[in-house]
Amino acid sequence: QVSLVESGGGSVQAGGSLRLSCTSSRYLYTAMAWVRQASGKEREGVAIITPTGEATDYAHSVKGRFTISRDNAKNTLYLQMHSLKPEDTAMYCCGGGGSWTRIVLLKRSTFQYWGQGNEVNRSS
Numbered sequence: 001q002v003s004l005v006e007s008g009g010g011s012v013q014a015g016g017s018l019r020l021s022c023t024s025s026r027y028l029y030t031a032m033a034w035v036r037q038a039s040g041k042e043r044e045g046v047a048i049i050t051p052t053g054e055a056t057d058y059a060h061s062v063k064g065r066f067t068i069s070r071d072n073a074k075n076t077l078y079l080q081m082h083s084l085k086p087e088d089t090a091m092y093c094c095g096g097g098g099s100w101t102r103i104v105l106l107k108r109s110t111f112q113y114w115g116q117g118n119e120v121n122r123s124s
Contacts, residue, residue, distance in 0.1 A: 002026055004024055004094050007021050012121070015083055017080070029051045033068075035095065035106065037090055044090075059103055079094075092120055097112030
């Protein structure tokens with residue numbers, strides 16, 4: 001069994017930046033991804049990365065502002081977020097233990113492991 005633990009969330013002012021981290025209890029040589037769910041909305045895939053990090057894919061809503069990366073030596077996945085907008089306010093979860101797919105096709109069943117989530121709040 002693998003556990004994923006997110007950290008780095010919080011509140012940020014308009015146009016601010018945050019970096020989320022997701023640490024795995026053991027090395028996952030699989031694609032990994034970030035998803036988010038805002039209050040009253042459906043879950044949305046945010047970004048996905050291949051096992052070695054050579055390829056990534058982003059939701060249209062975050063492209064150019066967010067960057068997904070991973071440090072396999074540290075068993076850690078990252079999401080660097082810049083120019084945060086009100087609509088970025090959500091619970092962000094990381095996932096792993098599955099195959100690569102386009103981010104628009106990502107489902108909960110795509111990955112075997114999911115973290116509990118970390119809240120990001122873009123304050124007014």
